[in-house]
Amino acid sequence: xxxxADVSYVRLGTRxxxxxxxxxxxxxxxxxAERAKGSVYFKSDAREHTxxxxxxxxxxxxxxxxxxxQSHLDEAAAQLESLGHPVRxxxxxxxxxxxxxxxxxxxxxxGNPIELAWRPAYSGRRYHGARDAGITGFSHVxxxxxxxxxxxxxxxxxxxxxxxxxxxxxxxxxIDEVHHTIALFPSAKPGIQHINHQVETGDDIMRSHQFLKxxxxxxxxxxxxxxxxxxxxxxxxxxxxxxFEYSSGVREIADELLWRERQxxxxxxxxxxxxxxxxxxxxxK
Numbered sequence: 001x002x003x004x005a006d007v008s009y010v011r012l013g014t015r016x017x018x019x020x021x022x023x024x025x026x027x028x029x030x031x032x033a034e035r036a037k038g039s040v041y042f043k044s045d046a047r048e049h050t051x052x053x054x055x056x057x058x059x060x061x062x063x064x065x066x067x068x069x070q071s072h073l074d075e076a077a078a079q080l081e082s083l084g085h086p087v088r089x090x091x092x093x094x095x096x097x098x099x100x101x102x103x104x105x106x107x108x109x110x111g112n113p114i115e116l117a118w119r120p121a122y123s124g125r126r127y128h129g130a131r132d133a134g135i136t137g138f139s140h141v142x143x144x145x146x147x148x149x150x151x152x153x154x155x156x157x158x159x160x161x162x163x164x165x166x167x168x169x170x171x172x173x174x175i176d177e178v179h180h181t182i183a184l185f186p187s188a189k190p191g192i193q194h195i196n197h198q199v200e201t202g203d204d205i206m207r208s209h210q211f212l213k214x215x216x217x218x219x220x221x222x223x224x225x226x227x228x229x230x231x232x233x234x235x236x237x238x239x240x241x242x243x244f245e246y247s248s249g250v251r252e253i254a255d256e257l258l259w260r261e262r263q264x265x266x267x268x269x270x271x272x273x274x275x276x277x278x279x280x281x282x283x284x285k
Contacts, residue, residue: 002076002159004175007141007182008064008120009049009098010195012242013056020053020239027217028197028244029133029208033123039097044129044197045137048099048121051195058240061192063141064103064115065175073104076116079158080106090115109154110146111190131211133246134204135197140180142194142243144187144282145170151184164253165228168266168285172228179229179251185282193282194235194243198250202232205246209234221283224276228264233272235280243280 014020021040024030030042033049041049067073077087090103101119108114129135145151148169155161161173164180172180185193199205209223220243221235231247238244253259264270266285268277278284 001157002079002116003067003072004065004116004159004161004181005068006066006175007138008047008066008100008117009051009138010064010141010192011052011054011060011062011098012192012240013058013060014053014239015055015058016239017053017055023239024051024053025130027131027212027215028238029129029131029135031127031129033125036097041099043123043125043127044135045127046122047138048123050138052098053239058242059191060113062105062113062115063143063192064098064100064117064120066120067116067118070102070118073102073116073118077104083158085109107190108143109150110144110187112143112192113190133197133208134199134201134248135246136200137198138196139178139198139247139250140182140196141192142183142185142196142282144189144191144193145184146186146188146190148184148186155182155184162256163261164259165262165264167228167264167270170266174253177252177254179231179253186285187282192242194245194280196245196247199246199248202248205232205234205248208246212236220280221278222272222276224272224274226271227269227273228262235278 033041033043039054042051087106099121100117103117152171163171173182218237231250233247
């Protein structure tokens, strides 16, 4: 079994690098860690970077998970190859671009590009966002799935992810005590469905709602509160249609023996206990 230690970073292609950088800093509230040729790296916590925008096709999207040992990369590669998932070992120059010591790349059953990395860099420079959005760190990703049952089986049988709850057939998957690090949602095509950053308080969510609304950023869901993770949330649209989420107060599952996954309806009340209705395609199947 592939043991995922944490979600590490997201790489997003963009046709407007300066516009994406402006959004990430002035609106989303991230901190520029480094500018390189054709790429900008952003901090949201103690790690060297958790988001990289690079010049390229907006459909070029990658999510990376950390593993604890270099040997885990070899073991993961062998297991994935045996299951029919071709694996590519990253070159030294590609690893340097990602600020990691080593990594492998493959696609999940839907076709989402996934990377597993060993020793992602941390930074001695403290995160300090250009805008005080209250961000405490990059927390989870939503992934598109063309077959939820198949993809749930992949993540729970091939990796250490476990189902915390389901909304309809859409599983919310944890790899540690946090309620979910991966969420799968129905879609006809692969892609990152949303990117989540935790913020400190519900007040931060409401301040950001007003701030972003005043600047005509498209709100797509919330403010609201998830009945699954108990987190207060706000979803909004960024460059090239990528959906970003702020959330606060996510549930932690400290004792797995006492936790039993729950079933919620795939309708607005399954996504929000306050009554907000999503304007997000994958939440309205």
